Amino acid sequence: MDVEQNGMHVHNGGHVHEVIYHDHRLPQRRRTGITKCFCQTLYLVRYFPFVMISLLFLWGVYVYLFYIIYQGYQSVLLKIILMLFFVPLYTLSGWSYIQTVFTTNRSIPDEFSIPESINLNLITEDEINHSLEYVVMNRNLPIYTRNFNGHIRYCRKCLVIKPDRCHHCSTCGKCIRKMDHHCHWVSNCVAFDNYKYFLQFLTYTVLLAVYTSATSLKLFIKFWKEEEYPGRFQIFFLVVFCSVFSVSILFLLSYHIYLVLKNMSTLEAYQPPRFKNVEQDQYRFNLGAYHNFRAIFGDNKWLWFVPISSSFGDGLQFDLRLNTSQFDKGNNLIHDANNYGHNHNSNGVNDGSSIMTDSNAQYYNQQDV
Numbered sequence: 404m405d406v407e408q409n410g411m412h413v414h415n416g417g418h419v420h421e422v423i424y425h426d427h428r429l430p431q432r433r434r435t436g437i438t439k440c441f442c443q444t445l446y447l448v449r450y451f452p453f454v455m456i457s458l459l460f461l462w463g464v465y466v467y468l469f470y471i472i473y474q475g476y477q478s479v480l481l482k483i484i485l486m487l488f489f490v491p492l493y494t495l496s497g498w499s500y501i502q503t504v505f506t507t508n509r510s511i512p513d514e515f516s517i518p519e520s521i522n523l524n525l526i527t528e529d530e531i532n533h534s535l536e537y538v539v540m541n542r543n544l545p546i547y548t549r550n551f552n553g554h555i556r557y558c559r560k561c562l563v564i565k566p567d568r569c570h571h572c573s574t575c576g577k578c579i580r581k582m583d584h585h586c587h588w589v590s591n592c593v594a595f596d597n598y599k600y601f602l603q604f605l606t607y608t609v610l611l612a613v614y615t616s617a618t619s620l621k622l623f624i625k626f627w628k629e630e631e632y633p634g635r636f637q638i639f640f641l642v643v644f645c646s647v648f649s650v651s652i653l654f655l656l657s658y659h660i661y662l663v664l665k666n667m668s669t670l671e672a673y674q675p676p677r678f679k680n681v682e683q684d685q686y687r688f689n690l691g692a693y694h695n696f697r698a699i700f701g702d703n704k705w706l707w708f709v710p711i712s713s714s715f716g717d718g719l720q721f722d723l724r725l726n727t728s729q730f731d732k733g734n735n736l737i738h739d740a741n742n743y744g745h746n747h748n749s750n751g752v753n754d755g756s757s758i759m760t761d762s763n764a765q766y767y768n769q770q771d772v
């Protein structure tokens with residue numbers, strides 16, 4: 404039995420790690436006037452892209468509603484039909500953007516914190532790993548990934564054991580659950596808590612930009628014929644802007660659709676995760692395209708379309724596939740698909756038992772050796 408007692412790790416082999424209690428967490432420094440000012444400046448810089456994109460959105464809706472729908476089309480029926488598509492697309496695009504920007508990526512809970520008794524500055528990496536292995540086992544933490552040298556991944560800045568797929572974001576200054584990448588255009592980390600919103604934002608924005616360009620084409624062509632009409636330059640720039648925007652976002656969206664179907668984050672695509680006693684495995688989290696999609700969008704089909712939280716789990720533990728032979732070449736599950744997702748209740752909330760059986764076996768076996 405391994406326990407942590409009064410600053411000591413006691414191992415069942417009789418070997419006792421004596422650890423001197425030492426609080427290596429730096430005391431919180433009081434913010435002086437200069438640092439406060441600096442933080443406020445950073446805050447403004449952080450949200451500058453958000454302000455710019457919001458202003459562009461508002462300008463776009465003004466040009467489209469006033470110059471294109473109100474003045475460009477004569478038929479009332481056509482105006483109504485155009486509005487029926489434009490308003491929902493615009494609302495959903497803006498809503499998912501706001502959700503992506505302002506969703507707070509939750510911190511790593513205390514159960515993953517490194518005990519104060521482990522002084523990271525006084526012991527070697529091997530000793531740290533040894534101690535962290537005990538912590539993982541004693542707390543029964545669902546940690547399966549390892550770093551490049553097979554050690555448990557931890558963060559010296561946040562003083563936490565990193566959950567699987569978690570990474571430290573230097574811009575946000577904290578460890579982020581299932582981090583995908585830090586996106587300055589959304590002034591936030593794209594990660595577990597807002598990934599669904601990010602995908603929706605890309606999708607609705609492409610649709611909105613294509614729709615706006617297509618329905619403005621009549622007036623755009625008029626521009627080249629040098630006919631005079633109200634707002635001709637604004638309409639010209641709106642169509643050019645929407646065309647460029649839709650093409651560039653379409654590339655990004657296509658890549659993320661690929662990542663969703665493979666259950667990979669951008670970071671994992673560049674650097675595949677490693678598992679204990681296993682080489683790098685880029686597709687270990689891949690449960691098949693449909694299950695991967697459901698992990699992000701949930702069970703409720705209505706919620707697939709609206710930017711409301713419906714992802715499975717808490718971003719701290721993830722289902723693992725059993726082995727590669729479970730998939731055919733088309734990335735479809737060959738074995739009983741119902742085994743997957745059994746650990747999620749009807750609300751799409753993880754009940755805490757989301758690690759596959761073989762993983763548990765592997766996990767406990769690893770601890771026994």
Ligand SMILES: [Zn+2]
Nearest residue numbers: 558561571578
């Ligand atoms: Zn961190």
Ligand SMILES: [Zn+2]
Nearest residue numbers: 572575585592
């Ligand atoms: Zn970040």
